Amino acid sequence: MLTRLSTQAVRRNAAALVQARRGISVQSLLHGSPEAKQEGDVQIQQHSRLVARGKYIHGFEVHKVKPSAVEEYKKAAEAYYTAIKEDPDLHVKLTGNWEAVVGQQDTFYHILEYENYSGYDKTTQKIRSSEHLATYNKLIPYLTGRSQQLCQEFAFFPTVPPRTEGGIFELRTYQLHPGTLLQWEHAWRKGIEARRKFVAPAGAWFSQVGRLHQVHHLWQYPDLQTRKETREKAWQLDGWSETVTKTAEYSAVMDAIVLEPLSFSPLK
Numbered sequence: 001m002l003t004r005l006s007t008q009a010v011r012r013n014a015a016a017l018v019q020a021r022r023g024i025s026v027q028s029l030l031h032g033s034p035e036a037k038q039e040g041d042v043q044i045q046q047h048s049r050l051v052a053r054g055k056y057i058h059g060f061e062v063h064k065v066k067p068s069a070v071e072e073y074k075k076a077a078e079a080y081y082t083a084i085k086e087d088p089d090l091h092v093k094l095t096g097n098w099e100a101v102v103g104q105q106d107t108f109y110h111i112l113e114y115e116n117y118s119g120y121d122k123t124t125q126k127i128r129s130s131e132h133l134a135t136y137n138k139l140i141p142y143l144t145g146r147s148q149q150l151c152q153e154f155a156f157f158p159t160v161p162p163r164t165e166g167g168i169f170e171l172r173t174y175q176l177h178p179g180t181l182l183q184w185e186h187a188w189r190k191g192i193e194a195r196r197k198f199v200a201p202a203g204a205w206f207s208q209v210g211r212l213h214q215v216h217h218l219w220q221y222p223d224l225q226t227r228k229e230t231r232e233k234a235w236q237l238d239g240w241s242e243t244v245t246k247t248a249e250y251s252a253v254m255d256a257i258v259l260e261p262l263s264f265s266p267l268k
Contacts, residue, residue: 057120057150058095058159058205060216061110064145070106073142074099078264080135081110085266090126091119095159095203096267098169103257109171111203113159120150149210156189159203162266167222168258169202174215175253181206184215184250191243198230202267224258 065073077097085094095111114120127133153159176184192201199219207214221227234240247254261268 054152054155055116056159057114057116057152057208058203059112059114059120060149060151060205060210061112062147062149063108063110063139063143064104065106065108065142066144067106069142073108073139074262076135076138076142077108077110078262080132080139082264083135084123084127084132087132090123091115092123094266096169097262097265098171098259099262101168101258101260103255108262109259117150147210149207149214151205151207151214151216154185154188154204154206156185156192157201157204159205160267164268165220166268167220168224168227168260170219170221170227171255171257171259172217172219173255173257174217174247174251175211176213176215176250177252178213180250181213181215183246187243187246187250190239191246194237194240194243195234197237198233 063073063077081094081097084090084092091114093113095113096109097111098109100107100109114123127136174184188204195201199221201217202220203216203218205216207216219227221230
């Protein structure tokens with residue numbers, strides 16, 4: 001009798017242990033264990049240090065505008081972005097301002113350069129307590145949506161300074177599979193040498209705050225026909241086809257948006 005009770009107790013304890021382990025396993029799958037979370041955070045930080053230029057933070061501000069208010073929006077945007085660019089008390093520079101002509105219509109892209117995160121903090125705090133806030137608020141009635149993302153430059157290609165070359169820009173955005181940033185950077189560090197023989201990117205960034213695991217490349221061409229011919233020439237060079245293959249392997253979603261610079265954009 002005692003033997004039978006002991007056997008039953010052992011079975012109950014074993015079943016409880018298995019159930020507990022299952023619970024821990026399911027909890028880890030759904031929410032991530034504390035150890036996995038910590039390891040992931042450390043890995044992201046290490047990857048960023050390895051591939052980033054580290055000197056600046058670039059803010060990507062995307063505005064979706066009412067179709068009937070595009071011209072009014074452009075005037076309000078020029079007033080705001082020109083004012084903050086020219087304010088010596090702000091720790092910000094204006095990289096460029098564009099309107100999408102192929103892609104999501106009535107969408108405008110503004111890229112700003114801050115002196116790292118401290119520069120971003122100081123700039124946003126000063127804007128909120130200055131006349132710039134009222135100027136920015138004049139944009140709001142023309143918008144249907146807006147988003148912001150903070151990015152860092154890839155070390156292999158810093159953003160070009162202000163210039164006027166004319167033509168169009170192409171913003172290529174890649175949603176990477178988590179954990180592939182280092183492999184991406186390695187593939188493109190080699191591939192960019194092939195593309196550089198015909199055209200160099202105006203900028204290359206990866207996201208740090210906002211939508212994560214995103215990479216942006218900005219290219220400039222005289223026109224779409226030149227873009228087509230340039231891309232075809234790149235296929236003739238060693239290394240480019242491998243870069244394209246790796247790009248498809250590491251990416252979940254890819255977008256190519258054609259942009260036209262606004263009249264006040266430093267980069268155009």
